[in-house]
Amino acid sequence: MRRAVLVISSLGMGGAESVMAWLAAGLDSREVAVTILTFDHGDDVPYYPLPAGVVVRHLKLSGPSLSAVGGLLNNVRRCRVLRSAILTESPDVVVSFMEQTNVLTLLAVGGRCPVVVSERVHPMYPVGRPWAWLRRCIYGRAAALVVQTASIGREYGWLKTAQVKVIPNAAIPSGCKEPTVRFSGPAVVGMGRLHEQKGFDILLRAFAKVAMEFPQWKLVIFGDGPKKSELQELTTSLGLAHRVVFAGQTPTPHADLAQGDIFAFPSRFEGFPNALCEAMTIGMACVAADCPGGPADLIDDGRNGLLVPPGDVKALTETLGRLMADQPLRIRLGLQAGEVVERFSVERVMDQWEACLIEAVATNPGKRLKQCAE
Structure with a gap:
């Protein structure tokens, strides 16, 4: 050839x-x-x-x-x-x-x-x-x-x-680039195209239900797309305008994601969960919807990440709360998540x-x- x-x-x-x-x-x-x-x-x-x-x-x-x-x-x-x-x-x-x-x-x-x-x-x-x-x-x-x-x-x-x-x-290993968007304090991070397929409306509703219990946490969403205005309106209606950051597209995903504590992947379906793979590559504690098209191929539930039923706001709410409250669990899942670098x-x-x-x-x-x- x-x-x-x-x-x-x-x-x-x-x-x-x-x-x-x-x-x-x-x-x-x-x-x-x-x-x-x-x-x-x-x-x-x-x-x-x-x-x-x-x-x-x-x-x-x-x-x-x-x-x-x-x-x-x-x-x-x-x-x-x-x-x-x-x-x-x-x-x-x-x-x-x-x-x-x-x-x-x-x-x-x-x-x-x-x-x-x-x-x-x-x-x-x-x-x-x-x-x-x-x-x-x-x-x-x-x-x-x-x-x-x-x-x-x-x-x-x-x-x-x-x-x-x-x-x-x-799974491309992380480089040493500086983050494009900086933030501090504990954060749940999401990344993907702002499209119905990606399920960020589900993530916003779940985060809203735990926001009062964990007032120091924020939600940062990287990406752009046709649902941006709709998602921003939903954020306001849920009373989360001061707790959610729409950070836009980024050329330095690994560096930006690494500032977060939990990666949430709420997709309704996928071809391959690229953003989830990137987050696991840098050792983040991840929770993902067990949707058609891939998350279960990366995550062994309970060992290197957590899976929830797709579209299930209640299950995602409970799992986010569990991770936000348990730093040792986040560390353990993150350490195991990095194995995707070798597998892929x-x-x-x-x-x-x-x-x-x-x-x-x-x-x-x-x-x-x-x-x-x-």
């Missing part, structure tokens, strides 16, 4: 974008020539750093469609432009992230080159009926489907078992990705897109 093309809608801030940047850097370090194709217009620099050897090409394919017919025509155009761009690169393998991009990439390539697609969220995430139907029809053409947890892999039982590969995200080490996860891509090339001999251009 000498050349790889990676396809994603953009390289902005996000879990999928972070992993793609990490994968590109890992392949580059193993002497694979990497080109990333994005659908955006390239107005912003990539949020996550990339090695100098990784080429990024912005195909300028993003934008709204005003009607169903317009959407169909736009997607036909996207497939044509994407196919031409991939032909130009003549890769040994193509890797695509996220459901809509995956479908378009498989249609663009047309089976003439091995394509590895990766789902980065739980399939219960609404993608729209046309895309869900296309995914079910088209994914069989992929050389492999990469998911992040075994539980998500089981959701794709309609694919061949050998086609589904479980590759978690790597950068080298181990990169080896899994490389093996997956090599297998995709080996099982699709002779399929190189340059042949189509001849």
